Amino acid sequence: MQQTRKIIDLNSDVGESFGNYTIGLDEEVVPLISSANIACGYHAGDPAVMRRTVRLALANGVGPGAHPGLPDLMGFGRRAMDVSLDEIRDYVTYQVGALMAFTTAAGGKLQHVKPHGALYNMAVTNPAIWETVAEAMAAIDPDLILFVLGGANREALKAMGRRVGIRVACEFFADRAYNPDGSLVSRREPGAVIKDHDAAAARVLKMASEGRVTCINGEEIALSGETVCVHGDNPQALALVRQIRRTLEDAGVAIQPVGTFLQD
Secondary structure, three states: OOOOOOEEEEEEEEOOOEOOEOOOOHHHHHHHOOEEEEEOOOOOOOHHHHHHHHHHHHHOOOEEEEEOOOOOOOOOOOOOOOOOHHHHHHHHHHHHHHHHHHHHHOOOOOOEEOOOHHHHHHHHHOHHHHHHHHHHHHHHOOOOEEEEEOOOOHHHHHHHHHHHOOEEEEEEEOOEOEOOOOOEOOOOOOOOEOOOHHHHHHHHHHHHHHOEEEOOOOOEEEOOOOEEEOOOOOHHHHHHHHHHHHHHHHOOOEEOOHHHOOOO
């Protein structure tokens, strides 16, 4: 009996252009991924960019997802803000609803939600934010999938999703080093960003096939995820995406939108 191949999702942040400003290489990166995190206008993007990016994703068989951020266009959503959980709920509802409208108008279905930048990082340190985002999603469409940082809290986040009524996909970062507790090494630390394409691709394959990762101190820990974050916003990053995809496919790992295989 033939062994079932491992399946993994590749996601990337796209749709971050705005007005006359072109940011990223969406036309090149979208055909290489399986899920697209599309900016919704708060940290980047605008209605025309949202419409075009949704259509680009659907044309390439890529699962469209909302990438809601804090209302900080000038700071690209990367600055933490003192906001309440009710405000976060409203921000997420507003942005997801907008992108869902564009997706529906294009004949598609919104697949997932991945908080952007500071909002994502705030959720990592305050799980109440994950739950607030999940509740907003469940109220809009319980079929939506929430992307979260996988690690030591994987089971707690999966249980939260079941309690709220949505699926949760744990995310692995292809070009970031990990601490022994499963958290990401701060970008302020040396070695936090992995620039060697072969090394990064090998780490993704190890996680996808074995559910393990080698940490920055050389220790190996169990760490698994259903989706891998890859960045393709510059030529060097785009080359890394190509290398990761080639490495996975050569090893028999299938790359598919997470909505096609995630069970819970």
